[in-house]
Amino acid sequence: MQGSVRQMIKDKKEKQQSRSKIVEKLVPGFLLLCAIISVLTTLGIVFTLIVETITFFNHVSIIEYFTSKDWYPFFESDPDYGIWPLISGTLLITGIAMLVAVPFGLGAAIYLSEYATDRVRRIIKPILEVLAGIPTIVYGFFALTFVTPVLQNVIPSLPVFNALSPGIVIGIMIIPMIASLSEDAMSSVPNAIREGALGLGATRFEVAVKVVLPAALSGIVASVVLAISRAIGETMIVTVAGGATPKLTFDVTESIQTMTSYIVQVSLGDAGYGTTIYYSIYAVGMTLFLFTLIMNLVAQYISRRFREEY
Amino acid sequence: MQLVDQTKVKSRMQTRLKQNKILKGVFFGTTIFALVVLVILLYRILTQGIGYLDLQFFQNFASRFPEKAGIKAAFFGSLWLMAVIAPVSLILGVGTAIYLEEYAKKNRFTTFIQINISNLAGVPSIVFGLLGLTVFVRMLEMGRSVLAGGLTMSLLILPIIVVAAQEAVRSVPKELREASYAMGATKWQTIRRVVLPASIPGILTGGILALSRAIGETAPLLMIGALTFVAYLPENLLSGFTVMPIQIFNWTSRPQTEFHDVAAAGIIVLLAMLLIMNSIAVLIRNKFSKRL
Numbered sequence: 328m329q330g331s332v333r334q335m336i337k338d339k340k341e342k343q344q345s346r347s348k349i350v351e352k353l354v355p356g357f358l359l360l361c362a363i364i365s366v367l368t369t370l371g372i373v374f375t376l377i378v379e380t381i382t383f384f385n386h387v388s389i390i391e392y393f394t395s396k397d398w399y400p401f402f403e404s405d406p407d408y409g410i411w412p413l414i415s416g417t418l419l420i421t422g423i424a425m426l427v428a429v430p431f432g433l434g435a436a437i438y439l440s441e442y443a444t445d446r447v448r449r450i451i452k453p454i455l456e457v458l459a460g461i462p463t464i465v466y467g468f469f470a471l472t473f474v475t476p477v478l479q480n481v482i483p484s485l486p487v488f489n490a491l492s493p494g495i496v497i498g499i500m501i502i503p504m505i506a507s508l509s510e511d512a513m514s515s516v517p518n519a520i521r522e523g524a525l526g527l528g529a530t531r532f533e534v535a536v537k538v539v540l541p542a543a544l545s546g547i548v549a550s551v552v553l554a555i556s557r558a559i560g561e562t563m564i565v566t567v568a569g570g571a572t573p574k575l576t577f578d579v580t581e582s583i584q585t586m587t588s589y590i591v592q593v594s595l596g597d598a599g600y601g602t603t604i605y606y607s608i609y610a611v612g613m614t615l616f617l618f619t620l621i622m623n624l625v626a627q628y629i630s631r632r633f634r635e636e637y
Numbered sequence: 638m639q640l641v642d643q644t645k646v647k648s649r650m651q652t653r654l655k656q657n658k659i660l661k662g663v664f665f666g667t668t669i670f671a672l673v674v675l676v677i678l679l680y681r682i683l684t685q686g687i688g689y690l691d692l693q694f695f696q697n698f699a700s701r702f703p704e705k706a707g708i709k710a711a712f713f714g715s716l717w718l719m720a721v722i723a724p725v726s727l728i729l730g731v732g733t734a735i736y737l738e739e740y741a742k743k744n745r746f747t748t749f750i751q752i753n754i755s756n757l758a759g760v761p762s763i764v765f766g767l768l769g770l771t772v773f774v775r776m777l778e779m780g781r782s783v784l785a786g787g788l789t790m791s792l793l794i795l796p797i798i799v800v801a802a803q804e805a806v807r808s809v810p811k812e813l814r815e816a817s818y819a820m821g822a823t824k825w826q827t828i829r830r831v832v833l834p835a836s837i838p839g840i841l842t843g844g845i846l847a848l849s850r851a852i853g854e855t856a857p858l859l860m861i862g863a864l865t866f867v868a869y870l871p872e873n874l875l876s877g878f879t880v881m882p883i884q885i886f887n888w889t890s891r892p893q894t895e896f897h898d899v900a901a902a903g904i905i906v907l908l909a910m911l912l913i914m915n916s917i918a919v920l921i922r923n924k925f926s927k928r929l
Contacts, residue, residue, distance in 0.1 A: 343715070347823055354825045355740045361732025362741075363801065365754050368792050372764060375771040432912065434667025442661055443668075451668060458675050460846075460911065462853025464882045465904050468889045469678050472685075472897050502671045521783070530657035560761025562856040563882075567889055587763050587856070594766075594860050612767045623759040 355458070376616060379609035386603040392610065398573040398584075400593075400604050408607060410614060412573035416583035417618075420494045420565055421558040423579060427498025428554055432505025439506065440513040441535040452507070459503035467567030470496040475568060488570025488582040496568070497561050501554045508553065513539050513547020545633035549626040556622035560615065562587040586615045654665045682908075686901030694902055699867060699884065701745055703895035708903050710867040711884035714783070715852055715910070717871045721787025722794070722851050727844055729791065730798030734840075736924045737799075738806045739828055758796035766860025776862050781862035784874040789857050794847040801843020805836035838925030846920040855882035881907045 384392070387408045395409025408467070439448055475492040479485045516539050524534045540547070570582030571592050584592070590608045599605065689703075697707025733754075740748040767788030777783040809832050817827040858880060867879040881903060888900035 347826070351823055351825050352661060355736070358732045358736035358740060361729050362736045362750050364729050364792075365733060365757060365795055366750060368768070368795070369753050369757055371772055372760065372768050375768055376764075379771065431667045431670050434664045435671065438661075438664035442664060451672070454672055454675065458671055460849065460853075460915065461678075462855070462882055462907065462911070464853070464855045464885050464889070465678070465682070465908070468885065468897075468900055468904060469681070472901075473677070473681050497917045499674050501670065506668075506671075527821075532654050532657040532660045533653070556759055560763065562761070562763045563886065566856075567886065587761065590763055590767070591856065591859055594862065609767060612764055616764050619759060619761055620756070623756060627755075 370621035374615070376609055376613040379606055380613045383603070383606035383610040386606060387425045397576050398589075400607055401610055406603070408603075408610075410611070412575045413584060413586045413589055413611060414614070415575050415577065416490070416569070416573060417559055417585040417587070417615075419490050419577055419579065419583060420497060420561075420569065420585055421555055423491060423494025423550070424497040424501060424558040426563075427495050428501040428505055428558075429551060431498075432550075432554070433509055435502065435506040435545075436513060437535050437540075440510045441531060441539060455493060455503040455506055458500075459507075461500075463500065463561065463563040464567070466496050466500050467493070467564040470564055470568035482580060485580050486570075486582055488568065488572075489580050490569060490583045493564045493568040493578040494579070497558050497564050500561070500564070501557060504557065505550050505554050508550030508588045509543070509547045512543040512550065515546070516542045545629055548633075549630035552626040552629065556626070559622065560587065560619050562591060566591045586611050586618075590615075679908075682901045682904050685898050686903070686905045687821070689899050690900035691906055694906075699879075699887075701901050703893065706896070706899050707890070708881065708884060708906055710870060711879050711881045711903070712906065713870050714867070714878040715880045717783045717878060718787050718790065719848060719852065721874070722790050723848060724926075725788065726791040726794050726798055726847065726851075727840075730795055730839055730847075731802045731843070733799045734802030734806055735828060735832075738803055739824070739832070744822060747851070754796050754799055758800075762793055762854055762862060763856040765789055766857035768792070769857060769861045770847075780875060781877055782875040783871050783878045785861050786858050786878065786880075787874075789861055790851045790854065792858060793854065794851050797847040797850065798840075798844055801847070802836070802840045805839025805843065806832060808839065809835045838921050842918045842922045845914050849914040849918075852880075852910060852914070853882055853907065855886055858883055859886070881910075 333348055360498050392408055392410055395407055396411055397407035398412040399407040435451075439451065443451065456532055469494045471487075474496055475485070475487060475489070478489075485491070520538060520542065524538045525531075529537070565585045566588040569585060569588055571584050571588065572582045573589065574581060575582040576583065589611055593604055593608045647796050666710065689706075693705075694707050696709060697705055698710050714735045724870040733750075737747065737750065741750075743799040745862060766789065769785060769792075773779050773785035773788050774781060777785075779788075814827055817831045839882045850919070867877065885900050885907065888903060891897075
């Protein structure tokens with residue numbers, strides 16, 4: 328009798344243990360699988376872009392892609408595939424955005440980290456987060472229906488679709504990103520250094536510009552580079568308000584086209600699967616991907632290499 | 638002998654103090670600028686769209702006439718999309734986070750996965766659209782369906798969820814784990830019954846924020862071919878669909894200005910939905926942050 332109870336307990340224990348042993352073995356495998364999905368995503372992106380880009384270069388010569396100054400893929404008889412107009416459009420938009428985002432973002436970062444009281448910071452930071460959480464299509468709508476008409480009051484000759492308005496709005500969208508990343512970098516400068524400078528009679532402004540800014544420079548530069556990458560990849564704002572005329576120009580009042588808005592234009596149109604136009608979006612996507620990848624790597628390098636350790 | 642010229646110091650001090658004061662104002666102004674833009678943006682959209690925002694707007698499908706245009710198909714399309722994204726991205730994201738935090742050894746492969754995730758977060762969303770178009774729509778032959786869209790978006794927000802879940806798992810005190818091991822629990826038992834319950838608030842907050850990012854995203858779904866003119870609701874995972882941002886894009890890009898007002902009404906619905914989701918996230922964070 329006693330033996331059988333003991334036996335039952337032993338049996339049950341063994342059964343449970345063998346089951347949990349199997350689970351213990353299976354779970355890490357499943358979790359590893361989850362982790363590998365993210366690697367597969369990257370591989371998928373790279374693989375897709377490379378394969379379809381190669382197909383594109385079977386239709387169009389790679390020399391034309393990099394040397395031609397015209398991008399007219401929709402010309403039936405003699406289409407031109409030169410990437411430069413799209414790159415210039417992208418860089419133009421990015422440049423305008425940075426002219427807006429860097430001064431305002433950095434100013435906000437300096438104010439929040441060097442001047443603002445805790446209470447003010449607690450109010451302003453969530454509002455900046457709200458600004459960062461607004462969908463880009465809403466910014467696009469804002470650019471087209473508000474910023475462009477306002478700009479047309481200042482520059483009467485401004486067409487409905489232009490580079491200036493989406494550039495400014497992308498800049499506004501990026502302000503929270505630069506502000507919060509730069510503020511993080513500046514807040515991590517130790518207070519002892521600030522107090523040292525204040526003790527020598529420096530004003531708060533001098534402390535901010537001559538002490539904190541240089542000490543936090545790597546973080547600030549990294550935030551700006553990340554912001555550039557974000558602006559290059561921005562799609563909906565330029566699609567809605569930037570127009571669809573690829574032009575090799577640096578005139579901000581003209582209608583342009585960026586790499587991203589070209590990809591959208593093709594996917595909205597009726598270019599069938601397998602046409603040269605269909606493959607061209609992968610070549611443009613590859614170019615875009617390389618641009619943003621390089622920017623991201625540069626940002627990571629800067630923040631790792633030039634970090635000041637305290 | 639006087640080393641310091643007092644009058645000179647005094648006169649310079651004045652300008653330095655003045656400079657400090659003026660620039661404080663300038664910095665404050667730059668901070669306020671963003672807030673002012675936010676106010677203008679919200680005010681414009683509210684005044685423009687409120688007129689079209691009535692019960693009919695929710696009951697009607699897309700239409701060629703602005704008075705009859707509604708957001709029904711797009712609203713339910715967004716809900717369908719969420720129903721795909723939420724489970725897929727949460728399981729993958731939390732799984733990855735637990736693997737990296739609890740199981741992975743500190744070797745090159747782990748570092749590689751970590752670097753890969755942070756780089757993936759910086760890839761433009763439209764490139765994810767190209768991936769979805771090639772892999773889900775064409776190779777796996779899902780067509781231009783809710784499923785293909787949901788999977789694409791899940792991959793897009795995966796890095797955000799992984800990072801949030803990693804932070805949540807990491808913040809569970811070591812003592813809790815050790816107590817569980819001391820009671821004879823195995824590793825997985827500890828994770829399932831101790832670590833996961835303790836990190837649920839952080840995971841949910843991060844998950845909801847990531848989901849709200851997916852709900853507002855337009856470009857990848859345009860790429861995989863979500864439709865812009867839909868007069869039916871999705872019936873299953875392989876149905877064609879549209880979502881609110883795409884419907885708004887469609888209305889915005891029409892030349893008639895009446896449609897811009899309809900777009901504004903759509904934006905109000907979208908922003909209200911995002912606001913609700915974000916409030917839930919904040920509520921969860923506040924409710925649980927007092928414990929532990």
